[in-house]
Amino acid sequence: MDLKLQHYIEKQLTIKLNTNLTFKWESISGGSINLTYKISANNHNYFVKINDKSVFKNGFKEEVLGLKFLKLNEAITPKIILEGSFNSKIYLVLSWIDKEFQNNNFWKNFAHQLANLHQHKSDKFGLEYSNYMGQLIQKNSFFNKFDNFFIENRLKPQVKIAFDKKLLTKGDLRKFEYLYQQLPTILPKEKPSAVHGDLWSGNYISTANNKAVFIDPAVYYGHREIDLAMSLLFGGFSLNFYNVYQEIYPLEKGFNTRKDLYNLYPLLIHLNLFGNPYLQSIKTIITKF
Template identity: 35%
Template sequence: MATQELAQWIKQQTGAELARLSPVGGGCIHSAWRLELQDGRVCFAKTNQADLLPVLEAEADGLRALRQTLDAPRPLQIPEPLALGLAGREAVLLLSWLELQSSPQRGSQHDSAWGELGAGLAQLHRSSLRGGDERFGWGQDNFLGSALQPNRWNDSWADFFCQERLGHQLRWAARSGRSLPQGEALLKEAAGWLADHKPEPCLVHGDLWSGNAGQLRDGGGAIFDPAVYRGDREVDLAMAQLFGGFPASFFAGYQRCWPLPPGHQQRVELYNLYHLLNHANLFGGSYWQQSAACIQSLL
């Protein structure tokens, strides 16, 4: 990256000189950096090619929405967007720094921290109902990873999930020549399965796998890298069981704060099919077989 152009941009945005720039691992879309400023502040930055600025804009929008929803004192930490724009030929999102543990810790001594993170998510979901839109969707389309996530408003959760989530992914697959057998049959069945399920439209993180949450070194938890919209809160709890999953204490903490309704276990596989299809469309490989097997299992 062009370090000099980034340093100039950082000074314009923060009023401070860049003292040190260190790469941070873990990202699969953007380059990530730890920035130490001359005035002692530490920040986090994501950079990518300029035409991906809309992806970073959507992330900043989601982070602001989540932060505005949280009650004070904050039950969990969410990074604050500090600046966003172009530094030369690169798009940059500057965020507050979170001092995360180097790897997720599990076991009895860490159960309390994971439980607090679960309870914090429940508080966020519940708080988002105050003054929120009664529809499902979001004011703009955003991104799940690098994939476009359509968010057209809908009064019906069943219609929204089937059209904007599963239907979008199945149409994408078909355009790519990877039409999935029984996909259309599943859409029809899913609409019926969800017809009697009437969730409240909570603000959801939207991409809550274990790589987008963590424990802080000084205690407590954090969530980041969202793909927000107003939807069934169960989608966050479902995805938290996918791709490695969260420890049981996380779910127990959530349930203590705001128990999920009866039948939520039966919706987990359906909700997570969306993420399997998204991975198949983005990365291919065995995700196609997993998606097809999931559809077959659901039917």
Template identity: 35%
Template sequence: MDLAYLRAHPQHLSTFLAHQRIRETPVGGGDVCAATRLTLDDGTSVFAKSWPSGSPPEHFFRTEAAGLKWLAEASAAPVPEVISVTDDLLALEWIEPGSPSAAAADRFGRELAEVHRAGAEGFGAPWPGFIGPLRQDNTASEGPWGAWFAERRLLPYLRMSADRGALDAGDVELVEQVLSRIDTFGGAEAPARLHGDLWPGNVLWGADGRAWLIDPAAHGGHRETDLAQLALFGGAPHLDRIVAAYQEVWPLSDGWQGRVPLHQLQLLLVHTAAFGTGYRGSVVAAASAALRG
């Protein structure tokens, strides 16, 4: 099997893997999926993701494939080609890793602005949603953004976090204050085309000198959410340059800096819901900062 054959017959990949006809090399794939580098007969490589054990949630890999294709339609920031997708496997173009550079950051900022500006028909998406290992409600909405964000992106993960004991009653009350004031934060905009899970680990700095979008939870949302997520967990390399280049293409609305904690709260609640109390302090800090404005 070579790459041309695989592109023409993507449904055959699982069979070749089952019969050990393709060399597999484990690679880092994050906290959710098992990842391998597949070496084909022509020497080319493919990146493959599978569920570590048992069967993945229904639509899991097809949802990621749909999001990648949708982001690629913006013809801006590079996105790995979807080569094969089944219920149990996702195979993507192999991107050779490189090192972050200032030039790549500048280009990425401009390209991310163009991805966002490609827009979306509404808040949400026409495919089922996942973020990390959790389901995400992509039910389409015309807005307004604040009510949609509170109902679809904050409240579900607040409930999950409380149910698993990752947040206590005081923490829940604090986040509920944010929910009750959601319409006062301002910055409302039309739906942008979002990556949706754009923490720094989901930007792949390639050997080609570009920053690639990977592992999306793509949907229509507020563009400030992607930018706020880039600042989490230590921040993306050259983040100041990314934001400055972004602003050259599509300036952000007044007061965006004060809304960063609000937008970060979504992904932090996802982490308490999925991984537990280790992220509790970050949720409390973000909610408190959002209320302070």
């Protein structure tokens, strides 16, 4: 940990909170992209993430906007304490959320929370600004139809990166072009919903009151099935969660087939960030459709 950066953040916290604090820093696990810490200060705890300016050109501003987007659409999020930069580093300080055991009441509440988020609608698919999925830029240009949005803002940019890195072949590109032609007949028609955008098991926290706190968003107005598909990509949530969601806000038939299409996007992201281990899953899906 850079001691100058540490002291700078401590100073900014002291100014923000208008009180003298004694700080204790603890390094914690927090994903593959950022350095993450728990700060303890006079019976209060804070979560801190740190990265290089070269990774996110606007610092953590897009993440702050994403948390505000979720809160505006009635989702529970950590409180934003500080966001800024110092020398070559960027930082974000959030309120600390203690994790609790995930019981049946939690999964029921989580399903209600996600369905409530998805019931916040917009006239178009997209968002006023671009943000990030992992450390790759996520375009959010507005479209009237989700298939156009998904092709132009999600699949095509990642396919181009993968092809330029020689991870995909010209034959793979032809399969993707054929897939693009099929999407309008496969994807169900719904109004754009507020979505988390990167909803896997590492991007929520279960709390003592059996509610989910949403973290690390990649938000926009999209098709709500995106969130449910993503939640299934790396192991899935409790079956109770999906059953309750289906009771509250039923999906059109065929979701278990469509989920693979939606997950092409996060799989392409992982391919471009981490390489070949994700290639076969992508080839299997595009061949299937």
